[in-house]
Amino acid sequence: MTWWSRLVEFGSRKALQPGSCLPYYTELERNRLGKIRRDFSDLENSPKINRLRTEYESELLSLPRRPAEDEPLLTSLIVPPSGFFTVTLPDSTPCPLTFSTPLRAGEYARIRAGSVQLQYLPSSPKKFVQLLGNLKSYGNIQSFALDVCPHCMTFPRLNTNSMLAPADVLQIWAIHKSGELARESLYFASAKEAAGRGNLQEAKETTLEAIQHVTTDSARLHLLLGKIALSLREKNVFGEAEAFLEFLHAKQSLREPAERPGNRAGREVAAGGGINRAGRQRIRD
8 A cells, every 4th residue: 555545544534633643853843943044045046946847847747647637636634524624815715725645735734723623635636626616616715725835834826717627737736746846856956965065964954944845745855864863863853754754655774875766757756766647756565
């Protein structure tokens, strides 16, 4: 069973709770955030991002990686028995949330849901279009948000309309996911370079920043962080990195190389596998 299907199965039968089955890094908890953060604008504004984004988007929308319109792709959070978990926009309208992986959905729920009992609702592009149509007919739903960062609450507001089709959902997903992969690639390279020249603290901060604000799904980021923690003799971080790798079914010796060859998109998660046809991190038993 893949970690993705395992997490969906868990979420479908048990309400999400803060501190449930999901791993997390203690240093990234909201009440432990440092007052001073390193400036990563050089990575976020790098001209390499647009080039990488274009390459990844093309690959994600090309066969065999292009997701099928009737296969699970997105994960929403619901309040049983049938209510959608939403955020309220500045104009007071509700905005439903959806996520590109259950792990992202679970991370948001763990940090932001508080005592609200939530469950996962996986959906294919076709199903998601139907869900949005139903929400619009029952309430004042004009937009949705994809992969809201629970740490900084920044997200694009994606408008819905009656002409939204499954192919449009795929395009939105690919644009978003390609940007994530491009940013992860730059953060990973920067952290690896810092570690290579012996600046382990900078490497650690860069890796944690990527995990917190770019993606929690990249196995190679957790692998690199575990190796850095091993060198720094930080047992807690090392154990938490191991927990992530085990959860992603990507656990391997933290003494092995942090990266191995793979295809272009696969390199972004080289420590734990690749992205499957739906673009989700998939690691088989």
